[in-house]
Amino acid sequence: MTKTNDQRQIQSDFDLQQKALGRRKFLRNTGAALTAGALVSMIACDKDDDNDGVNFGSGDFAILNYAYALEQLEAAFYIQVITTPYTGISSAESSLLTDIRDHEIAHREFFKAALGTNAIQALEVDFSSVNFNSRDSVLMTAKAFEDLGVSAYNGAGRYIASVDYLLLAGKIVSVEARHAAYIRDLLSNGSFADSTVIDANGLEMSRKPRAVLDIAKTYIKTKLNASSLPA
Amino acid sequence: MNTLKVLNIISEQDPEIFDRIDTRRKAMHAFSGLGKKIALISAPFMLGTVLNKAYGQSPSSSVIDVLNFALTLEYLEYEFYLKATSSAGLIPAGAATAAITTIRDHELAHVNFLKTAITGSGGTPVAKPIFDFSGGNGTGTGPFATAFSNYQLFLAVAQTLEDTGVRAYKGQAGNLINSDDVLEAALNIHSVEARHASHVRQMRKANNFGDVKPWITGKDTGGIGALVQANYDGEELTTQAGVNIINIGGQSISANAASESFDEPLTTAQVLALVDGFIAA
Numbered sequence: 001m002t003k004t005n006d007q008r009q010i011q012s013d014f015d016l017q018q019k020a021l022g023r024r025k026f027l028r029n030t031g032a033a034l035t036a037g038a039l040v041s042m043i044a045c046d047k048d049d050d051n052d053g054v055n056f057g058s059g060d061f062a063i064l065n066y067a068y069a070l071e072q073l074e075a076a077f078y079i080q081v082i083t084t085p086y087t088g089i090s091s092a093e094s095s096l097l098t099d100i101r102d103h104e105i106a107h108r109e110f111f112k113a114a115l116g117t118n119a120i121q122a123l124e125v126d127f128s129s130v131n132f133n134s135r136d137s138v139l140m141t142a143k144a145f146e147d148l149g150v151s152a153y154n155g156a157g158r159y160i161a162s163v164d165y166l167l168l169a170g171k172i173v174s175v176e177a178r179h180a181a182y183i184r185d186l187l188s189n190g191s192f193a194d195s196t197v198i199d200a201n202g203l204e205m206s207r208k209p210r211a212v213l214d215i216a217k218t219y220i221k222t223k224l225n226a227s228s229l230p231a
Numbered sequence: 232m233n234t235l236k237v238l239n240i241i242s243e244q245d246p247e248i249f250d251r252i253d254t255r256r257k258a259m260h261a262f263s264g265l266g267k268k269i270a271l272i273s274a275p276f277m278l279g280t281v282l283n284k285a286y287g288q289s290p291s292s293s294v295i296d297v298l299n300f301a302l303t304l305e306y307l308e309y310e311f312y313l314k315a316t317s318s319a320g321l322i323p324a325g326a327a328t329a330a331i332t333t334i335r336d337h338e339l340a341h342v343n344f345l346k347t348a349i350t351g352s353g354g355t356p357v358a359k360p361i362f363d364f365s366g367g368n369g370t371g372t373g374p375f376a377t378a379f380s381n382y383q384l385f386l387a388v389a390q391t392l393e394d395t396g397v398r399a400y401k402g403q404a405g406n407l408i409n410s411d412d413v414l415e416a417a418l419n420i421h422s423v424e425a426r427h428a429s430h431v432r433q434m435r436k437a438n439n440f441g442d443v444k445p446w447i448t449g450k451d452t453g454g455i456g457a458l459v460q461a462n463y464d465g466e467e468l469t470t471q472a473g474v475n476i477i478n479i480g481g482q483s484i485s486a487n488a489a490s491e492s493f494d495e496p497l498t499t500a501q502v503l504a505l506v507d508g509f510i511a512a
Contacts, residue, residue: 096444096445099444099446099488099491102483102484102485102488102491102492103446103488103491103492105482105484106476106479106482106484106488106489106492106493107492109476109479109480109482109484110471110472110474110476110479110492112480113474113479113480114472114474150422153418153422154415154418154419154422155415157404157414157415157418158411158412158414158415160408161408163405163408164472166404166405166408166414167401167404167405167496168471168472168493170400170401170404170418170421170494170496171401171471171493171494171495171496172492172493173418173421173422173425174397174401174421174422174424174425174494175425175446175491175492175493175494176422177421177422177423177425177426177429178425178426178428178429178445178446178494179429179445179446180426180429181425181426181427181429181430181433181445182429182433182445185429185430185433189326190326190329190330190333192330192426192427192429192430193333193334193337193423193426193427193430194333198337198423198426200340201340201341201343201344202336202337202338202339202340202341202344202420202423203340203344203416203419203420203423204419204420204422204423204426205419206415206418206419
């Protein structure tokens with residue numbers, strides 16, 4: 001039997017209460033003034049003693065933090081692309097890649113604002129595998145990130161309990177798909193929706209959160225703990 | 232029949248009844264106390280439907296309605312592209328024909344997938360409507376009457392159909408929140424439509440048919456104009472979930488970028504009104 005919205009909401013409320021309770025206990029026990037970042041990471045570690053790294057939290061917060069992590073990665077990537085443009089970048093490319101940078105920053109900041117104190121920390125990225133002077137290297141990485149992002153949102157929708165957050169994810173994923181198609185066409189015109197991402201039923205690929213993070217972690221220096229995310 | 236009494240009797244047997252029958256938290260409040268009495272007594276005939284949905288087979292009839300709505304839109308898109316690729320001299324040979332053929336084949340795949348999904352769920356796929364791609368409601372003399380001989384107009388209609396399709400699928404997500412597999416399939420189609428929209432917009436730009444980007448800026452039609460303005464109205468939002476996206480977090484985010492960053496949904500009724508001119512019968 002499928003979950004009703006109430007069951008999901010109640011679970012989400014419950015998780016929230018648990019989280020708040022844990023935080024109160026923690027504050028009482030330490031009685032110390034801590035920075036927000038330290039607090040978040042302490043709570044994160046507290047939850048999984050045998051599994052360190054940034055914890056995403058539970059319920060919808062986990063999924064939103066997961067999206068926040070991916071948007072952090074994308075934003076950081078395009079910020080670098082625009083800061084150190086590749087050799088031979090055209091003005092049209094520069095203009096639209098700047099648009100994409102701004103979209104990803106907007107997404108990142110939106111999730112940060114929506115999550116408030118439940119947000120994970122700012123992640124440290126690692127783009128040492130990317131040659132930012134090379135158009136091919138940059139666009140191939142952009143393609144990988146955009147396709148990954150779309151598959152991540154497509155796969156995460158089923159885990160979102162709140163209708164409002166589901167719609168917000170829907171509002172973002174189609175913009176990521178527009179990016180993906182554009183980047184693919186820059187690399188090879190006509191590859192906007194080829195068979196590497198669309199199956200014979202005309203359906204785009206989905207990826208489960210842990211599979212996505214397994215791919216993304218190459219570019220993320222901060223250790224992530226995916227244990228609270230659906231496998 | 233006193234429907235409230237019936238519900239109370241059921242609730243003795245099934246304490247979760249109020250959880251089952253309500254699909255929204257707000258609705259649960261409406262069903263408790265005074266709100267519950269008013270809601271149920273004023274609309275007793277609703278009860279059967281409500282209970283059917285609560286206990287009924289999965290997916291519920293409303294999910295099949297969503298799938299049939301999607302099927303209608305996919306019929307429309309497929310037949311539009313089929314007619315276009317069958318119209319000699321309309322689409323330039325090479326990359327343009329290849330791209331439109333790719334899109335056409337995806338729409339056909341969506342039609343077939345949705346039919347199978349509906350049948351597999353115990354529903355009956357709706358029949359394909361008779362379309363009038365002039366947008367003339369069956370007269371054949373609507374504003375898009377030359378779309379299969381005028382490439383610029385063809386791409387304008389294609390862009391509008393794709394962008395509207397993205398909005399239509401997005402608007403159904405909430406209706407599928409309790410049917411995870413159907414929701415995921417709908418999302419898997421939704422992003423494909425967005426890829427199509429992006430590419431068609433690039434084709435229009437490359438042909439100088441409009442100053443258009445792969446994404447939607449404000450509620451701009453990309454030079455198509457008043458005929459399709461209603462398809463883009465509402466896309467100009469720069470506030471999401473009460474959060475102002477312009478310059479969010481101290482970042483330099485313009486109103487244009489803020490609106491482009493989020494695509495907006497349309498309701499079933501809005502979509503049906505927008506495509507009404509294309510449906511002759």
